Amino acid sequence: MYELFKNLADWLTSGASWSGSDGIAHRLAEHLQYSLLATLIAAAIGLPIGLLIGHTGKGAFVAINLSSFGRALPTVGLVVLVFLAGGLSMLPVYVALVALAVPAIVTNTYAGMTAVDPDVRDAARGQGMRGHQVLFQVELPLALPLIMTGLRLALIQVVATATIAAYVSFGGLGRYVFDGLAQRDLVQVLGGAVLVAVVAIALDLLLSGLQRLLFRHRTA
Amino acid sequence: MSVDWSWIGDHTDELTSLTVSHLQAALSAVFFGVLISLPLAVIAHRIRPLRGLLLGISNVLFTIPSIAIFVLLLPVSGLTRTTTVIGLTIYTLVVLLRNTVEGLDSVPAKTKEAAKAMGTRPLRTLLTVEFPLALPVIMAGVRIATVMSISLVSVATYIGDGGLGQLFTDGFQRNFPTPVIVGVVLTILLAVVADALLVALQYVLTPWRRRRT
Numbered sequence: 411m412y413e414l415f416k417n418l419a420d421w422l423t424s425g426a427s428w429s430g431s432d433g434i435a436h437r438l439a440e441h442l443q444y445s446l447l448a449t450l451i452a453a454a455i456g457l458p459i460g461l462l463i464g465h466t467g468k469g470a471f472v473a474i475n476l477s478s479f480g481r482a483l484p485t486v487g488l489v490v491l492v493f494l495a496g497g498l499s500m501l502p503v504y505v506a507l508v509a510l511a512v513p514a515i516v517t518n519t520y521a522g523m524t525a526v527d528p529d530v531r532d533a534a535r536g537q538g539m540r541g542h543q544v545l546f547q548v549e550l551p552l553a554l555p556l557i558m559t560g561l562r563l564a565l566i567q568v569v570a571t572a573t574i575a576a577y578v579s580f581g582g583l584g585r586y587v588f589d590g591l592a593q594r595d596l597v598q599v600l601g602g603a604v605l606v607a608v609v610a611i612a613l614d615l616l617l618s619g620l621q622r623l624l625f626r627h628r629t630a
Numbered sequence: 631m632s633v634d635w636s637w638i639g640d641h642t643d644e645l646t647s648l649t650v651s652h653l654q655a656a657l658s659a660v661f662f663g664v665l666i667s668l669p670l671a672v673i674a675h676r677i678r679p680l681r682g683l684l685l686g687i688s689n690v691l692f693t694i695p696s697i698a699i700f701v702l703l704l705p706v707s708g709l710t711r712t713t714t715v716i717g718l719t720i721y722t723l724v725v726l727l728r729n730t731v732e733g734l735d736s737v738p739a740k741t742k743e744a745a746k747a748m749g750t751r752p753l754r755t756l757l758t759v760e761f762p763l764a765l766p767v768i769m770a771g772v773r774i775a776t777v778m779s780i781s782l783v784s785v786a787t788y789i790g791d792g793g794l795g796q797l798f799t800d801g802f803q804r805n806f807p808t809p810v811i812v813g814v815v816l817t818i819l820l821a822v823v824a825d826a827l828l829v830a831l832q833y834v835l836t837p838w839r840r841r842r843t
Binding site: 521 | 689690692693694695696697698699701702770774777778780781782783784785787788794795797798801802805807810811813814817818820821822825
């Protein structure tokens with residue numbers, strides 16, 4: 411066990427494993443690119459849906475079921491399926507990652523919107539605010555903490571799952587996991603896993619720090 | 631890409647047993663996840679310093695790619711169902727723990743004070759006031775964990791288990807889409823049915839919420 415950790419530390423700290431097109435720095439950039447782009451696309455899809463449903467109260471049933479449908483999609487199956495249908499490209503990976511992230515964003519946005527006190531909403535209406543004013547000036551700010559939680563959850567999931575890009579021969583930190591598995595090189599598998607975890611945690615801390623900064627005036 | 635219907639007809643027995651084994655793995659994981667996360671959530675809720683630590687640990691575990699977790703468990707439990715269930719349980723923890731803590735947090739302080747003023751003991755307050763009021767948020771976590779587990783079981787196909795996930799590797803290796811499509815459809819179907827049952831369960835368990843719209 412000690413030997414393994416020593417090898418792992420050596421692998422993670424040696425300059426050779428960080429440089430080059432097969433190096434950690436490059437793989438890290440690829441991984442971030444896949445994850446951030448997929449999460450952004452997912453947010454662009456999921457946020458409006460969640461806000462609209464939360465605001466109008468219509469279509470909640472459909473949206474919630476759609477999102478559990480999306481969450482139920484087995485990522486491996488989806489990647490293989492789009493791969494078999496469309497051939498070798500990054501498309502299967504992005505489709506799978508976006509499908510994974512959208513549900514978390516929709517459900518948390520919707521949950522945040524439903525958690526807004528109906529009295530507050532009524533008060534805003536009673537003061538003569540219009541629908542979009544209620545949405546953007548009252549509901550959205552109040553729902554924001556839960557919306558942020560949804561985005562964080564989605565991003566963590568996407569970062570952890572972006573390893574799958576390597577399954578269909580692309581880059582990212584998953585390369586180390588799948589190559590390590592194929593070569594029976596446990597150090598490489600572990601190294602890849604550790605790096606993915608570190609990236610996810612760093613991004614999560616960053617977002618939660620941001621969240622705390624934005625909502626510091628609120629009492630818990 | 632068309633579905634070869636005769637393949638489905640020829641493999642109904644295999645599909646049934648894969649579905650059963652799939653569901654069994656996912657439900658075991660959620661069961662153990664709830665069993666572990668409930669007491670941990672109470673601790674995290676009551677003892678502030680431990681809260682960040684517990685949520686942090688479950689967050690860290692959640693970020694490890696599922697394939698890696700299964701591989702890491704191999705020296706411990708080998709190519710068995712146990713490995714699958716342990717791996718999935720670890721994944722359910724983050725959702726269950728976070729939601730349960732958030733649920734307990736959402737109970738109004740005044741309600742707890744009222745219970746205290748009426749002489750209700752802490753344990754009884756927890757069981758008869760806090761848990762019921764936190765139930766919607768907790769159940770939201772259970773639903774997410776269940777659906778997530780059902781979809782994640784397939785990753786265990788890399789370690790020779792994986793229920794319906796075996797259909798994905800099969801289809802990928804033979805360049806034959808039918809098993810993959812069938813696997814995806816059955817997985818989603820399982821998840822949707824399980825989710826609907828949990829919604830029904832929550833409806834039954836929280837009668838006081840029905841009066842509000």
